[in-house]
Amino acid sequence: MGGMAANDSGTIVVVEDDPNIADLLDLYLRQAGYRVIQATTGEAGLAAVERERPRMVILDVGLPGSLDGLDVCRSIRAKSDLPVLMLTARDTEIDRILGLELGADDYVTKPFSPREIVARVKAILRRAETPAKATLPELLQAGDVSVDVARREARINGEVIALATREFDLLAFFGGNQGLVLSRQQLLDGVWGVGWYGDERTVDVHVRQLRKKLGDAFPLKTVFGVGYRLN
Ligand code: CA
Numbered sequence: 001m002g003g004m005a006a007n008d009s010g011t012i013v014v015v016e017d018d019p020n021i022a023d024l025l026d027l028y029l030r031q032a033g034y035r036v037i038q039a040t041t042g043e044a045g046l047a048a049v050e051r052e053r054p055r056m057v058i059l060d061v062g063l064p065g066s067l068d069g070l071d072v073c074r075s076i077r078a079k080s081d082l083p084v085l086m087l088t089a090r091d092t093e094i095d096r097i098l099g100l101e102l103g104a105d106d107y108v109t110k111p112f113s114p115r116e117i118v119a120r121v122k123a124i125l126r127r128a129e130t131p132a133k134a135t136l137p138e139l140l141q142a143g144d145v146s147v148d149v150a151r152r153e154a155r156i157n158g159e160v161i162a163l164a165t166r167e168f169d170l171l172a173f174f175g176g177n178q179g180l181v182l183s184r185q186q187l188l189d190g191v192w193g194v195g196w197y198g199d200e201r202t203v204d205v206h207v208r209q210l211r212k213k214l215g216d217a218f219p220l221k222t223v224f225g226v227g228y229r230l231n
Pocket of ligand 1 (some may be wrong): 016017018060061062200
């Protein structure tokens with residue numbers, strides 16, 4: 001390429017205390033056209049989010065100081081839908097992040113390839129900034145859950161159930177494909193997007209969250225060895 005990166009794809013705040021990882025992300029994200037602001041503590045990360053109004057945050061779970069990545073994610077979510085990609089040191093942390101229902105958009109386990117991060121960033125931004133799928137009707141019934149796709153609300157007996165972005169998308173996708181066996185890969189393609197480079201276990205953890213929140217009202221069957229089917 002040569003010359004300077006365009007830096008016209010918007011700002012990303014990278015909150016990571018390991019300078020090697022932060023610099024590597026900085027390099028690849030700049031090459032992809034993003035402006036990168038680095039922060040090494042949770043406090044500095046939150047300040048950068050306030051100041052820079054980024055399009056997205058990449059957030060390490062393990063941070064020095066009084067706020068770790070989970071605290072920072074919670075704090076961001078309390079105020080906005082700003083996309084958050086979390087970096088975790090261990091696979092087991094993913095379950096913990098999901099268990100806390102922080103509403104992060106995606107998770108990457110270290111070590112990762114910087115190219116993979118760039119691909120995920122693009123996929124998250126595309127998804128976050130694309131309106132709900134036009135092919136879905138605005139209102140769906142998924143078991144005893146009524147799904148208002150346009151307003152992004154799920155209700156059981158009239159009561160709104162709080163769902164994370166991805167959980168809602170997954171519910172709407174199941175609702176729009178009732179009676180069909182959906183493989184994990186089909187779910188990844190349909191909900192996470194075809195450009196998403198994740199492992200299929202991600203689907204299972206999100207399904208688990210949905211089942212936990214919706215209970216018997218959501219009659220999703222596990223089709224052993226294949227995937228899932230609603231009704
Ligand atoms: Ca760290």
